Amino acid sequence: xxxxxxxxxxxxxxxxxxxxxxxxxxxxxxxxxxxxxxxxxxxxxxxxxxxxxxxxxxxxxxxxxxxxxxxxxxxxxxxxxxxxxxxxxxxxxxxxxxxxxxxxxxxxxxxxxxxxxxxxxxxxxxxxxxxxxxxxxxxxxxxxxxxxxxxxxxxxxxxxxxxxxxxxxxxxxxxxxxxxxxxxxxxxxxxxxxxxxxxxxxxxxxxxxxxxxxxxxxxxxxxxxxxxxxxxxxxxxxxxxxxxxxxxxxxxxxxxxxxxxxxxxxxxxxxxxxxxxxxxxxxxxxxxxxxxxxxxxxxxxxxxxxxxxxxxxxxxxxxxxxxxxxxxxxxxxxxxxxxxxxxxxxxxxxxxxxxxxxxxxxxxxxxxxxxxxxxxxxxxxxxxxxxxxxxxxxxxxxxxxxxxxxxxxxxxxxxxxxxxxx
Amino acid sequence: xxxxxxxxxxxxxxxxxxxxxxxxxxxxxxxxxxxxxxxxxxxxxxxxxxxxxxxxxxxxxxxxxxxxxxxxxxxxxxxxxxxxxxxxxxxxxxxxxxxxxxxxxxxxxxxxxxxxxxxxxxxxxxxxxxxxxxxxxxxxxxxxxxxxxxxxxxxxxxxxxxxxxxxxxxxxxxxxxxxxxxxxxxxxxxxxxxxxxxxxxxxxxxxxxxxxxxxxxxxxxxxxxxxxxxxxxxxxxxxxxxxxxxxxxxxxxxxxxxxxxxxxxxxxxx
Numbered sequence: 001x002x003x004x005x006x007x008x009x010x011x012x013x014x015x016x017x018x019x020x021x022x023x024x025x026x027x028x029x030x031x032x033x034x035x036x037x038x039x040x041x042x043x044x045x046x047x048x049x050x051x052x053x054x055x056x057x058x059x060x061x062x063x064x065x066x067x068x069x070x071x072x073x074x075x076x077x078x079x080x081x082x083x084x085x086x087x088x089x090x091x092x093x094x095x096x097x098x099x100x101x102x103x104x105x106x107x108x109x110x111x112x113x114x115x116x117x118x119x120x121x122x123x124x125x126x127x128x129x130x131x132x133x134x135x136x137x138x139x140x141x142x143x144x145x146x147x148x149x150x151x152x153x154x155x156x157x158x159x160x161x162x163x164x165x166x167x168x169x170x171x172x173x174x175x176x177x178x179x180x181x182x183x184x185x186x187x188x189x190x191x192x193x194x195x196x197x198x199x200x201x202x203x204x205x206x207x208x209x210x211x212x213x214x215x216x217x218x219x220x221x222x223x224x225x226x227x228x229x230x231x232x233x234x235x236x237x238x239x240x241x242x243x244x245x246x247x248x249x250x251x252x253x254x255x256x257x258x259x260x261x262x263x264x265x266x267x268x269x270x271x272x273x274x275x276x277x278x279x280x281x282x283x284x285x286x287x288x289x290x291x292x293x294x295x296x297x298x299x300x301x302x303x304x305x306x307x308x309x310x311x312x313x314x315x316x317x318x319x320x321x322x323x324x325x326x327x328x329x330x331x332x333x334x335x336x337x338x339x340x341x342x343x344x345x346x347x348x349x350x351x352x353x354x355x356x357x358x359x360x361x362x363x364x365x366x367x368x369x370x371x372x373x374x375x376x377x378x379x380x381x382x383x384x385x386x387x388x389x390x391x392x393x394x395x396x397x398x399x400x401x402x403x404x405x406x407x408x409x410x411x412x413x414x415x416x417x418x419x420x421x422x
Numbered sequence: 423x424x425x426x427x428x429x430x431x432x433x434x435x436x437x438x439x440x441x442x443x444x445x446x447x448x449x450x451x452x453x454x455x456x457x458x459x460x461x462x463x464x465x466x467x468x469x470x471x472x473x474x475x476x477x478x479x480x481x482x483x484x485x486x487x488x489x490x491x492x493x494x495x496x497x498x499x500x501x502x503x504x505x506x507x508x509x510x511x512x513x514x515x516x517x518x519x520x521x522x523x524x525x526x527x528x529x530x531x532x533x534x535x536x537x538x539x540x541x542x543x544x545x546x547x548x549x550x551x552x553x554x555x556x557x558x559x560x561x562x563x564x565x566x567x568x569x570x571x572x573x574x575x576x577x578x579x580x581x582x583x584x585x586x587x588x589x590x591x592x593x594x595x596x597x598x599x600x601x602x603x604x605x606x607x608x609x610x611x612x613x614x615x616x617x618x619x620x621x622x623x624x625x626x627x628x629x630x631x632x633x634x635x636x637x638x639x640x641x642x643x644x645x646x647x648x649x650x651x652x653x654x655x656x657x658x659x660x661x662x663x664x665x666x667x668x669x670x671x672x673x674x675x676x677x678x679x680x681x682x683x684x685x686x687x688x689x690x691x692x
Contacts, residue, residue, distance in 0.1 A: 161589075175579060178593035270658030273595065290580065294661045302582045309585065 003141065004062060005091040005099055006069045007047075007054030010110050013087035021077045021084065023048040031076060032131050038072065040065040043135040045128040045142065047103075049120045051110050056100065058137045062092050097141065097332055101325045104145035105152040106159070112314045113158040118149050140335065148328045155324065158317040161310035165193075166200040168306045169277055169298070173201060173245055176275050176296055186210040186243040188236060189250030190222050193279055198247055202226055210243060212236035214250070237261065241268050246276045248284045255286045262289045279303070337404045341397040344408055347417040348394060352386045425534070427471035428492070432526050434464030435495070439523040442516035449512070449590065457515040458506075461522075465499045472496065479536070482549050487683050488532035493552075494679070495525040497560035501604075505564060509600060511592045517567045547622030551615055558611030559675055562647070565604035566672030569665035572597040576662055598661050601668055602654060609647045616640055639678035646671045 008017065023031055023046055035044050035055075043058040055073075059065025070088070074081035091099045102108045106117050125142045128134045134142070153159050162168040170180075177183050185206050187198050190213045202209060209228030212235070213219035219230040231239050237257075240246065250256060257276075266274070273294040278285040283299055290297040298306075360382055364375065393411050397404070412418055438460035445453040472493070475483035484493050502518045571591055578588040591597075619640075624630045631637060650667045653659035659667070 172579070172584075175575070175588065175591075175593045176595065178595040271660050272658070273661065293663060296579055298582065305582060306584055309583075 002042075002059050002062060002065070003092065003096045003137065004057045004059050004065055004069070005054055005096045006057070006066065006073070006088060007052060008084075008087040008089065009052035009054070009108065012089055017079075017084065017087050018051070018053065020079050021053045021073060022050075023053065027076075028127070032133060034072060034076060036133065038068050040068045043138040044133050045124055045138055047121060047124045049117065052103070052108075054103070056138060056142070058135065066090055094329060094333065097329050098325060100141060100145045101148045101328060104142075104149040105321055105325065106149070107152075107318055107321055107325070111163055112311065112318060113160075113163070115153075115159060118146065121149075122146060137336070137339070141332070144328065144332050148325065151328075152321045152324050156317040156320045158314055158321050160317075161313055163307055163310050163314065165279070165300070165303045165307060166197040168303050168310070169197050169247075170200050170204050172296070172298065172306075173275055174204070176273055177244060179205070180207075181205045182207055183244040184208040184210065184242055185245040185247060186212060186231070186236065186239060187222065187228075188212050188246060188248040188256070188284070189214075189252075189280065190218050191249040191279075194247050194249035195222065195225075197277070197279065198226065201245065201247070206245070210236075210239055212239070237265070240265055244272070244274060246274065246285075248276065248278045249280045250284050252280070252284055253282060255284060257285045257289070259286045259288045259292075262286070262292060262295065266292060266295065277303070337408075340408045341404060344412055344417060345394050345397055348390055348411065348415055351415060351417060352390050356382050356386050425471075427467045427474065428530070431464040431468035431471060432523075432530055434460045434467060435499075435519060435523045435526050438464060438515065439519040442519045445513070445516045446587065454512055457519065461499060461502070461515060461519060464522075465496070465503070468492075468496050468499070481544060482552060484552055485543055486533070486536055488529050488534050490679075491525055491529035491532060493556055494559060494563075495522045495529065497556040498522050498525070498563045501557065501560040501564050505600065505604075509592075509596070511596075513571070513587065513590050513592075514567070517571055518564065521563060521567060545622055545626060547618055547625060551618040551622050554611045554618060555615035558608045558615055559679070561604045561608030561611065562643075562668070562672045562675050565601050565608065565668040568597055568601045568604065569668040572601060572665040573662065573669075576665075594661065598664065601664060602660070605647055605650055605668060605671075609644075609651060612640070612644055612647065616644060635682045636678065639674070639682060643671065643674055643678055646674060 008021065010018070013021075028046060028048070031046060035041055035046075040059050040061060041057055042060060045056040047054045047056065055069060057065065057069065059069075070081060070085065073079075073088075074084055077084075099108070104118055104121050106113050106115070109117055121142070125134070125146075129139075162171045173180055173183070180201065183206055185198065185201055185208070187194055187209065190211065198209070209223070209226040210231050211219045211223045211226070211228050212231040212233050213222070214233050216230065216232060219233075222228070223230040240257075246257075248256070271294050273296070276285055276289065276295065276297045278297065279300045281300060285297060285299075287297065287299065289295050360379065363378065364370065393415075396407060397411065438457050441453050441456040441460065445457055472483055475489075483489055498518065499522055502514065502522075506514060572594065574587060575591040575594055575597060578584055578586065578591075579594065592600075619637075620630050623632070646667070650659075650664065650671060653667075654664055
């Protein structure tokens with residue numbers, strides 16, 4: 001099997017190597033041209049993301065092909081080959097197929113089950129299709145990898161449950177308020193993390209965004225970003241009456257919202273539920289308020305706990321995903337093997353028939369004046385002999401075994417089939 | 423043959439209950455469908471049973487305790503379908519169907535024979551009274567179930583362990599709102615049932631109100647649900663407190679229903 005993957009990822013290489021060998025848009029076009037010129041390479045695709053750089057290849061010979069690709073990588077990126085080699089991995093044959101399927105399904109990602117990698121693979125594939133650098137084998141391989149990824153996504157829970165703090169907050173908000181469409185959020189303090197979390201919440205359709213910050217100018221600036229309303233920091237408690245979600249990340253050393261105030265507030269809100277997210281350290285909100293009815297308080301550790309739990313659940317789902325990968329590898333191998341064995345079987349048949357016809361002709365010449373009926377018998381007999389003789393080798397070729405490639409080569413040699421095809 | 427459709431309904435509700443409970447542990451397309459389809463099969467069969475009984479006896483077939491419990495189960499399934507049609511929560515069946523099955527099972531073990539019909543049961547006021555009382559009780563039963571679901575979901579969110587059913591249970595706000603809607607439908611139904619009961623009693627016996635046990639407990643139930651609605655509208659008793667009250671309310675409904683049968687004094691058969 002001549003499928004080869006050469007690459008590195010976040011597990012094998014630090015960012016200082018990854019950034020050196022990454023292919024950005026410019027480099028990608030140049031690399032494509034360079035790879036097209038290499039003698040050993042028949043098909044290729046480059047996948048380059050923040051976390052991995054991989055070349056998917058079909059080569060004439062694994063050994064020399066690998067050499068050529070390594071040379072190409074070190075000269076193209078001008079990195080020392082020795083230091084790069086430590087970070088590189090190569091997969092061939094069945095392992096290459098497994099790796100490709102796992103990458104597409106995000107089983108090999110830094111965050112298990114994250115969805116971006118599939119999109120990145122699709123983009124790379126589209127680029128390669130346009131550049132015509134892939135052929136029959138890689139096209140089938142990558143398409144299969146994409147379909148395996150989709151199957152795993154629907155049949156396992158690998159991509160379910162939020163695995164980032166922002167998404168965990170969105171998930172929780174939806175379980176408290178059902179829809180975020182009628183909710184108002186207040187950002188209290190305007191750190192980077194709060195901004196990110198707020199962005200996710202706003203994407204999910206929050207009606208109004210209020211921003212309170214000690215530096216009013218910053219509140220105004222953020223308000224412009226979110227299409228929201230800045231609030232003077234001194235007034236934030238008044239605004240809380242019609243706020244459903246509070247995202248708190250001020251630098252205050254003490255609680256900015258105490259239990260008594262909260263109790264009063266809830267009375268004024270007529271107990272409408274409130275989701276309070278306190279991602280500040282030290283915490284900004286009295287943890288006691290979580291005990292009040294209709295108030296749900298999550299601090300940074302709580303959210304992290306949710307995320308960790310979800311990650312663990314994804315790990316469990318990954319086992320199921322591996323089983324699907326195993327199954328799909330067999331399907332792909334069957335196709336791949338038939339790619340080689342089908343022409344061999346045809347050639348074998350053709351050769352046997354040629355021999356039979358030639359011998360039959362010679363025999364009929366010698367058996368002068370033989371009757372039509374006898375001729376028919378002889379014809380049937382030769383056919384039977386030939387069929388029985390080639391039955392065993394064709395059956396062996398059709399059976400999917402691990403060494404079908406070797407068997408294929410062996411049969412071609414024994415029966416001198418390459419000459420038939422010429 | 424007389425109870426074939428009843429038994430078939432009982433078995434269907436049982437199948438629905440068992441798959442509903444299995445559904446809580448592991449949800450598959452099969453369990454989701456089976457819970458619902460078995461409930462539909464049971465309901466259709468149950469309805470055929472009630473209609474044939476009506477045709478055969480010539481009066482509303484709710485004149486003994488067995489029939490009353492069975493009709494309560496039927497009403498709950500009906501309200502469950504209406505709710506499912508409106509809100510679509512896949513886990514609702516898992517919580518409702520056990521209640522239905524337990525009622526149906528008790529009904530199947532209650533004496534089936536019918537005492538000579540009291541003349542007052544032939545009044546059409548009886549039909550109206552029964553209809554509103556049972557649909558009202560069924561709405562309270564659903565409010566009870568939704569209240570239980572609310573408490574479970576609230577537990578997940580408060581304790582910050584978001585495993586188990588957290589993903590599949592509806593949001594707290596949705597559960598709270600459904601609970602409120604059910605009670606605000608059940609309450610006027612109960613009120614109408616009491617009023618029609620009073621009118622009917624007067625036309626049949628000449629007395630509006632005789633303080634029999636059933637009447638007293640109906641009044642208590644009415645007061646409790648009036649309180650639930652009042653507290654919600656005036657001071658915002660929602661969420662957890664509303665859920666607990668609606669659970670308590672239905673327990674009293676059940677007591678009024680079963681308890682009175684056990685210590686029966688008065689003219690209410692059920």
